[in-house]
Amino acid sequence: MNAFYDGHVVIIQATFVGILLALSIQVPLRLGVFSFAGAGFYGIGAYVGGNVVIRADLQAVPAIACGAVAAAAVGLVLGLVLQRLNGLYLAMATVAFDLMIGVVAVNGGEWTGGPTGLYGILTDLTLPIILVVVGVFLVAAELSERGRAHRRIEAVREDPELAASMGIRVGAYRVVGFVVSGLAGGAAGAMNVMTRTTIGPADVGFGLVILALTMIIVGGALSWKGAVAGAILFTWLPQVLTFVGEWQELVYGCVVLLAGIFLPRGLYGLWVDTRRRLAARRRPPALSEQAHQDVPQEMTS
Amino acid sequence: MTDTSGTPLLVVDDVAVHFGGVKAVDGISFEIAEGSITGIIGPNGSGKSTLIAALTRFVPLTRGALTFDGVDLHRLRASDIARHGIARTFQTVRLLPDLTVEENVRLGADVSKDRRGAPERVASALEATGLTEVRRSYPGELSYGTQRRVEIARAVAMAPRLLLLDEPTAGMNQGERTEITGLMKQLSADGLTQLLVEHDVQMMLDACDHLVAMAAGRLITNGNPADVVRHPGVREAYLGRKWGADARA
Ligand SMILES: Nc1ncnc2c1ncn2[C@@H]1O[C@H](COP(=O)(O)OP(=O)(O)O)[C@@H](O)[C@H]1O
Numbered sequence: 077m078n079a080f081y082d083g084h085v086v087i088i089q090a091t092f093v094g095i096l097l098a099l100s101i102q103v104p105l106r107l108g109v110f111s112f113a114g115a116g117f118y119g120i121g122a123y124v125g126g127n128v129v130i131r132a133d134l135q136a137v138p139a140i141a142c143g144a145v146a147a148a149a150v151g152l153v154l155g156l157v158l159q160r161l162n163g164l165y166l167a168m169a170t171v172a173f174d175l176m177i178g179v180v181a182v183n184g185g186e187w188t189g190g191p192t193g194l195y196g197i198l199t200d201l202t203l204p205i206i207l208v209v210v211g212v213f214l215v216a217a218e219l220s221e222r223g224r225a226h227r228r229i230e231a232v233r234e235d236p237e238l239a240a241s242m243g244i245r246v247g248a249y250r251v252v253g254f255v256v257s258g259l260a261g262g263a264a265g266a267m268n269v270m271t272r273t274t275i276g277p278a279d280v281g282f283g284l285v286i287l288a289l290t291m292i293i294v295g296g297a298l299s300w301k302g303a304v305a306g307a308i309l310f311t312w313l314p315q316v317l318t319f320v321g322e323w324q325e326l327v328y329g330c331v332v333l334l335a336g337i338f339l340p341r342g343l344y345g346l347w348v349d350t351r352r353r354l355a356a357r358r359r360p361p362a363l364s365e366q367a368h369q370d371v372p373q374e375m376t377s
Numbered sequence: 378m379t380d381t382s383g384t385p386l387l388v389v390d391d392v393a394v395h396f397g398g399v400k401a402v403d404g405i406s407f408e409i410a411e412g413s414i415t416g417i418i419g420p421n422g423s424g425k426s427t428l429i430a431a432l433t434r435f436v437p438l439t440r441g442a443l444t445f446d447g448v449d450l451h452r453l454r455a456s457d458i459a460r461h462g463i464a465r466t467f468q469t470v471r472l473l474p475d476l477t478v479e480e481n482v483r484l485g486a487d488v489s490k491d492r493r494g495a496p497e498r499v500a501s502a503l504e505a506t507g508l509t510e511v512r513r514s515y516p517g518e519l520s521y522g523t524q525r526r527v528e529i530a531r532a533v534a535m536a537p538r539l540l541l542l543d544e545p546t547a548g549m550n551q552g553e554r555t556e557i558t559g560l561m562k563q564l565s566a567d568g569l570t571q572l573l574v575e576h577d578v579q580m581m582l583d584a585c586d587h588l589v590a591m592a593a594g595r596l597i598t599n600g601n602p603a604d605v606v607r608h609p610g611v612r613e614a615y616l617g618r619k620w621g622a623d624a625r626a
């Protein structure tokens with residue numbers, strides 16, 4: 077390919093892995109589940125992916141599948157175990173889960189390589205494989221943002237009681253959210269390990285939660301388009317900001333703070349709200365709505 | 378209109394719902410005839426909404442039984458109630474802000490197994506509630522009274538056998554109330570059984586075939602609406618001066 081690609085291959089791959097990591101945190105949030113287990117799933121996917129490559133000599137696609145399925149299985153168990161928790165309590169439990177994965181990474185003996193991690197994870201992973209894997213998740217996400225699935229997800233997040241009265245099994249949706257979060261996080265971790273050929277405890281730490289949250293808060297929490305925008309922005313921003321040197325962290329922090337204040341629904345939310353406002357202005361004012369806003373007194377008998 | 382001779386669609390038998398020491402509902406019994414409109418009146422806090430919550434499985438029963446068309450409702454999960462044909466509206470507006478009016482109503486139409494018929498159910502529910510024109514608007518762009526009508530349309534689109542309406546006209550003006558009463562009668566003529574909670578006594582007299590009066594979680598009386606509002610216990614507990622004021626309006 078061209079010179080730009082050759083010069084930026086690592087960061088281009090990191091962008092796509094970042095999209096999946098962001099999705100793994102976003103999927104439960106879209107269901108109103110404050111789960112940050114996505115970072116832990118990423119760790120599971122990374123170590124399982126690394127192990128099946130080293131020990132079983134698997135190539136990229138089956139290794140990614142192994143990482144994703146392993147993390148999804150853990151997600152299923154976690155989703156069932158944490159079913160009764162909500163809000164902050166659920167958030168804390170999932171953060172604890174992430175920290176546990178970190179502890180296992182350090183103390184996992186030959187399976188995790190301890191503090192030094194695993195090395196030499198060489199596969200046939202190419203950018204097209206990454207694109208296809210990420211593409212599958214994005215198509216699934218797009219389908220979940222249309223029609224019946226979209227309506228039901230909105231109900232589960234905004235008003236679980238209302239959702240139940242509409243015949244929706246809220247608990248089942250939440251558990252599925254954990255499983256999908258596991259699939260996305262696990263695939264992201266497995267691909268990350270293969271692009272870098274190495275994995276260590278420092279790569280699966282709590283910083284991943286912060287990174288993923290930053291991506292979807294700034295990009296927009298309610299659509300995959302927000303996750304993509306956020307992942308691109310925060311993978312490339314450090315690259316762009318190298319000229320500010322040691323001030324980089326500060327500039328980065330300010331961007332997040334400003335987005336939080338001025339774009340509470342993220343970049344994607346801004347786009348949606350603007351479009352909605354324009355559409356409302358184009359629509360002729362509805363007669364029935366006007367009639368009901370100020371019903372003339374003579375209608376009262 | 379009421380056919381009290383047939384088997385009742387819903388039997389409320391000695392139902393009690395206690396929240397710790399609060400006896401929100403405390404031993405209520407009545408029956409709802411198929412095709413009828415039954416009203417519940419009672420002062421604020423008398424347990425009307427709690428009774429509806431019990432019917433939709435949102436709160437557990439402390440005592441008693443709710444039997445809907447032979448089915449013991451408390452064997453079901455909250456999410457199965459809709460499939461058995463019970464729809465409800467809420468005392469406060471509960472619409473999804475990021476869905477259009479049409480999509481909100483479609484959420485109700487999605488309940489039925491008949492997926493193909495969903496767009497038609499949405500269209501006719503919108504038509505019946507006079508919302509066709511605003512179907513592409515978002516709830517936040519509409520007046521409170523219109524939002525309430527979207528709630529009703531969503532429940533109607535579920536094509537239920539029993540419709541529970543918890544103060545559906547709260548915040549509406551007189552003209553809108555008259556319209557809602559007309560809509561309820563239309564639905565009743567189509568065979569839909571309804572349970573209505575309202576404070577407007579005149580509306581209750583206009584709309585209902587049967588009236589249940591509650592106070593402090595207990596039944597005062599129930600029966601013919603005109604008799605119920607004349608019942609001395611009802612006048613004392615609830616109507617009093619308010620009845621006089623409403624009657625003049
Ligand atoms: N979830 C709850 N927990 C505790 N008390 C409740 C709950 N829901 C209702 N109550 C109490 O039960 C009583 C009846 O309330 P409600 O059914 O809302 O009355 P109504 O609809 O007739 O105004 C009130 O005293 C209310 O405070």
Ligand SMILES: [Mg+2]
Nearest residue numbers: 425426427468
């Ligand atoms: Mg109430």
